[in-house]
Amino acid sequence: MQENQITASEWEVMRVVWANKETTSKYISEVLEDKMNWKPATTKTLIGRLVKKNKLNTIEEGRKYLYSPQVTEQESIQESSKEVLEQVCSQKRGAVLYQMIEETTLSIKDIEYLQKLLEMKKRSAPKMIQCECTPGQCDCSLG
Numbered sequence: 001m002q003e004n005q006i007t008a009s010e011w012e013v014m015r016v017v018w019a020n021k022e023t024t025s026k027y028i029s030e031v032l033e034d035k036m037n038w039k040p041a042t043t044k045t046l047i048g049r050l051v052k053k054n055k056l057n058t059i060e061e062g063r064k065y066l067y068s069p070q071v072t073e074q075e076s077i078q079e080s081s082k083e084v085l086e087q088v089c090s091q092k093r094g095a096v097l098y099q100m101i102e103e104t105t106l107s108i109k110d111i112e113y114l115q116k117l118l119e120m121k122k123r124s125a126p127k128m129i130q131c132e133c134t135p136g137q138c139d140c141s142l143g
């Protein structure tokens with residue numbers, strides 16, 4: 001895990017900020033007290049960590065602070081899904097994606113989009129994926 005990666009709890013905070021562009025810690029606390037049953041102090045701690053990790057901007061406005069995102073939701077999703085895939089052997093990534101799709105409710109539109117992408121990938125896909133794991137971390141070569 002990268003040092004400045006967003007944790008599951010921090011995602012809860014980021015989602016509020018992403019949805020509202022610019023918001024106060026009071027508002028973030030209210031949303032997460034409802035959803036997660038967190039005390040304001042817990043939310044404040046998470047906000048502090050996200051500022052340190054350069055995920056949130058702090059804007060001082062009079063006596064209160066406003067928070068805005070320093071990273072987009074899109075790039076954060078990309079980063080975290082990339083991280084999940086990099087944790088497993090390159091030969092097992094297809095199975096991870098299969099499982100993710102199997103467990104997700106998709107719209108017809110989502111499915112058509114995925115089908116198109118897969119058709120495109122199929123045209124240039126290799127027959128086999130090479131295992132690039134560190135010896136001792138993978139049993140691929142043992143079959």
Ligand SMILES: [Zn+2]
Nearest residue numbers: 089131133138
């Ligand atoms: Zn491997």
